Amino acid sequence: MIKIATIGTSQICEQFIAAAQKNVAIKIACVYSRSIERAKEFIQKCNIKTAKAVNKFDVLVDEIDAVYISSPNGLHYEQAKYFLLQQKHVFVEKPITLKFEEAVELSEIASRNNVILMEAFKTIHVPQFKNLVDWVQNNNPFLANLSFNQYSSRMKDIKKGVYESVFDSNLGKGSTYDTLIYPVELAVSLFGPVKEIKAMAHFLPNHVGLNNTVILRHQNDTLVNIVNSKASHGKIGSELLSDEETLVFEGLTKINKISVSQREENLKTVFEAPKNQDAFDYEIQTFVEMVLNLEFNLRDYLLEISIEAIRVLNMIELDQEKIGEN
Numbered sequence: 001m002i003k004i005a006t007i008g009t010s011q012i013c014e015q016f017i018a019a020a021q022k023n024v025a026i027k028i029a030c031v032y033s034r035s036i037e038r039a040k041e042f043i044q045k046c047n048i049k050t051a052k053a054v055n056k057f058d059v060l061v062d063e064i065d066a067v068y069i070s071s072p073n074g075l076h077y078e079q080a081k082y083f084l085l086q087q088k089h090v091f092v093e094k095p096i097t098l099k100f101e102e103a104v105e106l107s108e109i110a111s112r113n114n115v116i117l118m119e120a121f122k123t124i125h126v127p128q129f130k131n132l133v134d135w136v137q138n139n140n141p142f143l144a145n146l147s148f149n150q151y152s153s154r155m156k157d158i159k160k161g162v163y164e165s166v167f168d169s170n171l172g173k174g175s176t177y178d179t180l181i182y183p184v185e186l187a188v189s190l191f192g193p194v195k196e197i198k199a200m201a202h203f204l205p206n207h208v209g210l211n212n213t214v215i216l217r218h219q220n221d222t223l224v225n226i227v228n229s230k231a232s233h234g235k236i237g238s239e240l241l242s243d244e245e246t247l248v249f250e251g252l253t254k255i256n257k258i259s260v261s262q263r264e265e266n267l268k269t270v271f272e273a274p275k276n277q278d279a280f281d282y283e284i285q286t287f288v289e290m291v292l293n294l295e296f297n298l299r300d301y302l303l304e305i306s307i308e309a310i311r312v313l314n315m316i317e318l319d320q321e322k323i324g325e326n
Contacts, residue, residue, distance in 0.1 A: 002089075002291055005030035005060050006051075007079060008070035009042045012093060016068055016120075017046045019280035025288045029063050030054050061086045066116075066291060069093060073178060074171035077102040080117065084109045089116040091287045095181050098173060100311040107303045116290045116299050119306040122279035123182065124189050125286050128255045128271050132240070132247070135260070136190050139242040144191070144224045146183035148252045149234025158231075163206045166230075174208030175230045176201065176317055182253050183226045183238075184214070184316075185309040190240075191218040194312045199319040202231075214316055254279050 004026055006013055020026045028051045033039035039053030054060055057079075060067065066089035069079050077097040080090045084106060096119040097103045110117035123129060135141075152158070158167060166172030188194065196217040201209045214226040227234075237250040237257075248267055250257040254277070259267040290299055 001025060001027050002066050002288060003027050003029040003064045004066045004068055004091075005032055005054075005064045006068045006070065007032045008093075009033050009038060010070055013042075013068070013070040014046055015280055016070065016284070017048065019278055019284050020068075021048070022281065023284055023288060025292065026284070030060055032057070032060060057082060061088065065089060066091065066287075068120075070120075072165055072168070072171035073173065074098060074168070077106065080106055081109060084113060084115060084117060087113045087115055089287075089291050091116075091118050091120060091284075093120045094185070094306075095119070095177050095310060095313070096306045097310060098177055100307065100314050103303075103307045103310045107300075107307060110299070110303075111296075114294070114296075116287065116294075116296075118283075118287050118290065118299065118302060120283055121182075121185055121306065122283050123186050123253050123255065124302075124305070125282040126255055126273070126277070126279050127282070128258065128273060129189075131258050131271055132190060132249065132255070135245075135247050136240065139240075139245050139247075141240040141242040141247075142222055143241040144187065144222065144239065145241075146187060146224060146226045146238045146252060147228075147234055147236055148179055148183050148238075149227065149229040149232045150179060151233050152230040155231060158204065158210075161205070163204060163208070167204060167206070167208055169206045169208050172208065173317075174204065174210060175212055175228055176209035176320070177313060179230055180209070180212050180214070180226070180228045180316070181309055181313060183224075183228060184216070184312050185305060186252065187216055187218070187224045187226070188305050188308045188312065191220055191222040191224065193219045193308055194315075195219045197312065197315050197319055199316040201320045203320075209320070212316070212320075216312070 036055045069092040166178040198215040202211040211229040216224040240247045258271040261267045
């Protein structure tokens with residue numbers, strides 16, 4: 001059994017705990033918060049019978065085999081590095097870091113210490129992701145439109161000029177790192193490394209992203225157009241286009257529905273996810289199997305995708321700063 005600690009008390013951590021408690025290979029041994037009282041309240045809220053509240057990392061290392069990190073984005077690197085150096089397995093929320101060099105460093109530390117490091121990127125772990133992979137291999141698409149527009153629960157604060165958590169310039173860096181990573185990492189997963197980018201954004205007064213438009217050219221020459229927003233409710237899906245077929249899918253992070261059309265024919269649904277499907281179940285199971293079986297080849301494959309996504313986000317961040325030609 002894997003004894004795991006959680007870091008963070010956000011909604012995503014609640015979702016992780018609910019899924020982890022269904023997995024017989026996991027025991028939630030500790031819940032960390034800077035406030036011991038907050039940790040105790042979170043344990044009670046999530047109905048965790050096996051965990052104790054802690055507010056110091058050095059207490060965790062003697063209690064656990066692994067850690068799940070869901071703290072603010074800007075803390076992922078230093079926290080993951082600490083536990084990897086203690087030879088603990090690390091399951092960290094996206095983005096794995098905010099800088100390419102830091103992501104590479106974490107990968108190297110994990111390799112040297114023979115531990116698992118995995119980024120929590122749900123999309124590629126749900127079973128239906130294989131439908132996309134198979135379709136890409138069979139149809140060689142040359143264009144893709146990826147859409148991820150999700151209204152932030154923090155927009156009320158944003159409109160009052162309060163920029164906290166994911167909209168903090170150091171801890172979150174806005175839409176560019178908090179949500180744009182989903183379509184970027186999906187594009188990398190399907191089409192491989194990126195060789196060229198064009199990007200523009202709407203910025204908040206503290207200069208973090210709120211809305212993004214991005215064009216990627218992959219090394220295989222596939223062009224991917226991305227529209228991403230934390231200030232709007234998106235209603236359209238995403239599509240992959242080839243000369244013979246078009247594939248449309250709904251729910252970019254969970255791939256809820258997949259439809260295919262041959263040229264001018266109407267779309268035909270080929271997959272619909274069960275209503276009770278929890279994407280966390282699949283990525284947690286992947287992490288569990290990697291830890292129990294020390295599957296370092298799979299670790300390295302997944303880390304290559306995560307690291308390339310951060311490299312691309314860093315490039316996007318720089319390109320967004322450029323003033324376009326008139």
